[in-house]
Amino acid sequence: WKERDLEEFRSFLAGSGPVLVATHVDPDGDALGSQGAIVLWLRRRGISAEAYLEAPLPRRFSYLPHVSDLKVYARTDAAPFPPSDEGVPRFSRAIFVDAASFDRVGRIAELLADGAAVVNIDHHVTNTRFGKLNFVNPEASSSAEVVYDLLRSLGEEIDADVAVSLYTGYLTDTGGFRFRNTSAKVFRDVSELIARGVSPADVAEYALDTLTLPHLRLLRLALGTLRLHAEGLVATLTVTQAMLREADAAYEDAEGLVGYARAIEGVEVGILFRETTEGAIRVSLRSRRNVDVSRIAARFGGGGHARAAGATLAPPLAQAEANVLSAVEEALRELRRDSAAGEGYGT
Numbered sequence: 001w002k003e004r005d006l007e008e009f010r011s012f013l014a015g016s017g018p019v020l021v022a023t024h025v026d027p028d029g030d031a032l033g034s035q036g037a038i039v040l041w042l043r044r045r046g047i048s049a050e051a052y053l054e055a056p057l058p059r060r061f062s063y064l065p066h067v068s069d070l071k072v073y074a075r076t077d078a079a080p081f082p083p084s085d086e087g088v089p090r091f092s093r094a095i096f097v098d099a100a101s102f103d104r105v106g107r108i109a110e111l112l113a114d115g116a117a118v119v120n121i122d123h124h125v126t127n128t129r130f131g132k133l134n135f136v137n138p139e140a141s142s143s144a145e146v147v148y149d150l151l152r153s154l155g156e157e158i159d160a161d162v163a164v165s166l167y168t169g170y171l172t173d174t175g176g177f178r179f180r181n182t183s184a185k186v187f188r189d190v191s192e193l194i195a196r197g198v199s200p201a202d203v204a205e206y207a208l209d210t211l212t213l214p215h216l217r218l219l220r221l222a223l224g225t226l227r228l229h230a231e232g233l234v235a236t237l238t239v240t241q242a243m244l245r246e247a248d249a250a251y252e253d254a255e256g257l258v259g260y261a262r263a264i265e266g267v268e269v270g271i272l273f274r275e276t277t278e279g280a281i282r283v284s285l286r287s288r289r290n291v292d293v294s295r296i297a298a299r300f301g302g303g304g305h306a307r308a309a310g311a312t313l314a315p316p317l318a319q320a321e322a323n324v325l326s327a328v329e330e331a332l333r334e335l336r337r338d339s340a341a342g343e344g345y346g347t
């Protein structure tokens, strides 16, 4: 990092008032692990900090040390908290982790006071640098890696609780150290974290190898929607609200289903379409080698990484599906043209 950015971060830390630590909606292991690492580290340094989510914590991450006093801000749900405007805390400083753009933090944005100082820590190529200070490294495997690099640059020691939080981010965003973002540095970093007391077996057991029954019931229903397109290069799955009801599943139980679409032999792009309770269509894109899905997602107002990206589209479902499919097929045609011209495809 530039010394000036580190200096500015030090003065941010020296400021007054509690720090809000938050992440993107539908948080994954990297989002929650990075959030936990930051909030625990701030507190150990004597800085008052609060971790907020805008929906209840996904159960498989309940081992994370910071969740014992995680706050849920869910004013518009059936059980609103806080009950009135007066009860809404307003933070004059905040750190957002793993959020590619400001709209990804959802209703947490309501917790910021006017003119609040925002620090943005992330690793998405599509990051919009929405913070006053931006620590963004698209080369990093995970936001946890960016957080760890930042703490190291500040000369900070980390304890076992911070280590297990960071480890969760590396583990989940590399798909268990299998995706293309798995580097020699990732293994050097996690070996340090393990030396600090992390149990890789325990974390993997919770974060990767525990499936809920609703997830499996949903998988059975979703597989009924499996379709191949573009001569088998694209596979799609769909999860509707009716399927969620039938499986007695929550929206988060669809997490990971898109992996089955991508995993099919010969498939280059796997797509999952999900109907949200608000009636919007969430699309998850996963690519195997050649298609940069972050660019496709960006066309629909979303973003992400080259191999994993997402966006939210307007209903109806069938129209959203058709639009995304034709964008993916167009990207495949472009690759084929490039390969005919002697570049790109197959490299």
Ligand code: 5GP
Residues within 6 Å of the ligand: 024, 098, 100, 101, 104, 126, 283, 284, 285, 301, 302, 303, 304, 305, 308, 309, 310, 311, 312
């Ligand atoms: P998922 O498909 O698991 O929701 O998201 C895959 C990746 O794309 C994640 O890294 C996620 O942060 C990013 N992503 C998903 N949806 C959006 C979106 O609507 N906007 C942006 N900017 N990134 C997204």
Ligand code: MN
Residues within 6 Å of the ligand: 024, 027, 028, 030, 031, 098
């Ligand atoms: Mn994430």
Ligand code: MN
Residues within 6 Å of the ligand: 030, 031, 098, 123, 142, 143, 173
């Ligand atoms: Mn991430």
